[in-house]
Amino acid sequence: MTNKRLILDPPEPLGQYLGCGQRPTTLNKEELDRRMEHIRPLYHTKGYKDNSSRPGGAERAESEANLRDTSVNSGKESNFDVKSIRYDVESFFESCCERYLELTRKSEQDINPRKGFLFPGIDDHQLREEDWEKEGDLASISAKVLMKALYGARACRWDLLHSINTLAREVTKWNNNCDIRLHKLMCYIRATLKHSLESFCGDPPELLKSIVY
Numbered sequence: 001m002t003n004k005r006l007i008l009d010p011p012e013p014l015g016q017y018l019g020c021g022q023r024p025t026t027l028n029k030e031e032l033d034r035r036m037e038h039i040r041p042l043y044h045t046k047g048y049k050d051n052s053s054r055p056g057g058a059e060r061a062e063s064e065a066n067l068r069d070t071s072v073n074s075g076k077e078s079n080f081d082v083k084s085i086r087y088d089v090e091s092f093f094e095s096c097c098e099r100y101l102e103l104t105r106k107s108e109q110d111i112n113p114r115k116g117f118l119f120p121g122i123d124d125h126q127l128r129e130e131d132w133e134k135e136g137d138l139a140s141i142s143a144k145v146l147m148k149a150l151y152g153a154r155a156c157r158w159d160l161l162h163s164i165n166t167l168a169r170e171v172t173k174w175n176n177n178c179d180i181r182l183h184k185l186m187c188y189i190r191a192t193l194k195h196s197l198e199s200f201c202g203d204p205p206e207l208l209k210s211i212v213y
Contacts, residue, residue: 014085020155021088026081027200082202087156090193096149100186103141111183111190120163120188122181131176138182139174142167145182149189156197160189 014022027035097111136142146168153160163185170178201208 016091018155019089019092019152021086021091023086023088025084025086025198027084027198027202028081032082032200032202082200084198084200087197087199089152089156089196092152093149093157093189093193096145096152097186097190099148100145103144104138111187116191117184117188120160120185121166122184127177127180131180134176136174136176136179138179139171142174142178142182143171145186146171149185157195158197159192159195160185163188 014024016022100106101108101111138145146164149160150164150168153164163181167178167181167185
């Protein structure tokens, strides 16, 4: 449509762009069912308001069947693969870890914990009360580490946003507990370099419903 009015360059192939890798991939029906398991119930419980247009009759029955089975082709003995795009920032966060080690003069072993962390943050009750009043050793370099990591987190590592933003609020009043939290954050990043974000859409346009806006 736009090519009729605008002269556009041909689309560039997917690849590395501004630190974020974009790679095509596919998802099979079993993987889609696993990922959609907790999303499908929201379609009916929170997806429609009372004053919005609800599908009715045959359209609603077809929609519910597709919600249960992921695709229109389910049950027809066909190979069902959905095209997906994986947004990968492994190399970018690898450089974040290297920057942290460079600025803190720590070794590679310091952020390679023997046991992996499940979360990037630490609860207040796990920290010592007296350390809230002591200035942290990393006060002068904290912004350099956090702002670099924030770029990648905003792109596709949303699990890091809360921990990074919590520490960013403390940059002008950095304390010893912030040192501990920053170190835990970098250990978590190091242990989860393979984490990525994927986007996919497996249904035909006529079955799509807007449930967010």
